[in-house]
Amino acid sequence: QKEVEQNSGPLSVPEGAIASLNCTYSDRVSQSFFWYRQYSGKSPELIMSIYSNGDKEDGRFTAQLNKASQYVSLLIRDSQPSDSATYLCAVNQGGSEKLVFGKGTKLTVNP
Amino acid sequence: GAVVSQHPSWVICKSGTSVKIECRSLDFQATTMFWYRQFPKQSLMLMATSNEGSKATYEQGVEKDKFLINHASLTLSTLTVTSAHPEDSSFYICSARGILSPLHFGNGTRLTVT
Numbered sequence: 001q002k003e004v005e006q007n008s009g010p011l012s013v014p015e016g017a018i019a020s021l022n023c024t025y026s027d028r029v030s031q032s033f034f035w036y037r038q039y040s041g042k043s044p045e046l047i048m049s050i051y052s053n054g055d056k057e058d059g060r061f062t063a064q065l066n067k068a069s070q071y072v073s074l075l076i077r078d079s080q081p082s083d084s085a086t087y088l089c090a091v092n093q094g095g096s097e098k099l100v101f102g103k104g105t106k107l108t109v110n111p
Numbered sequence: 112g113a114v115v116s117q118h119p120s121w122v123i124c125k126s127g128t129s130v131k132i133e134c135r136s137l138d139f140q141a142t143t144m145f146w147y148r149q150f151p152k153q154s155l156m157l158m159a160t161s162n163e164g165s166k167a168t169y170e171q172g173v174e175k176d177k178f179l180i181n182h183a184s185l186t187l188s189t190l191t192v193t194s195a196h197p198e199d200s201s202f203y204i205c206s207a208r209g210i211l212s213p214l215h216f217g218n219g220t221r222l223t224v225t
Contacts, residue, residue, distance in 0.1 A: 034213060097208070
């Protein structure tokens with residue numbers, strides 16, 4: 001079973017700070033990486049996708065991918081209380097459309 | 112953007128009965144849809160891959176005769192939980208993707224079996 005590992009948290013940061021979320025994966029042939037945000041009782045919502053090494057920025061969010069280290073991260077700048085949620089890292093199972101999810105990191109942004 | 116609609120959003124049923132959950136892609140055609148299950152404080156676990164016009168592919172440990180999947184058109188997949196038991200109570204989420212687009216999720220169905 002291919003695995004995706006995340007620190008379950010909870011991670012607490014003050015409003016306006018940078019929140020850093022990390023994820024490692026075991027399947028070396030994975031090519032697609034995603035970060036989803038899930039509010040309690042709700043379905044996951046796509047935040048970022050990244051496919052190549054390096055950084056990808058979208059507004060306050062930056063995804064970072066290092067395939068050699070099998071590591072993907074998400075940075076949230078200027079964190080807001082509304083960012084408080086569980087963030088799920090998802091990685092495609094090599095050669096297929098299936099996504100394997102981590103258990104998620106719960107983020108709390110304190111006003 | 113792509114939208115995936117799931118219905119119902121919640122359902123309560125008695126043990127032994129069957130429940131059908133619908134998943135629709137509203138503005139794109141999805142040849143493949145995925146069904147996930149999420150228990151409290153757990154991650155999403157893939158149950159099966161639904162392929163339009165063919166049999167679904169089930170993940171290891173998922174009973175195909177209990178969780179019936181039908182993908183009759185390019186925009187609709189259904190999951191039927193047959194002879195439901197309290198241990199089937201969970202959050203069921205479908206997802207779909209169009210060509211060259213990431214996976215999008217439906218709003219999920221909270222199933223409670225009493």
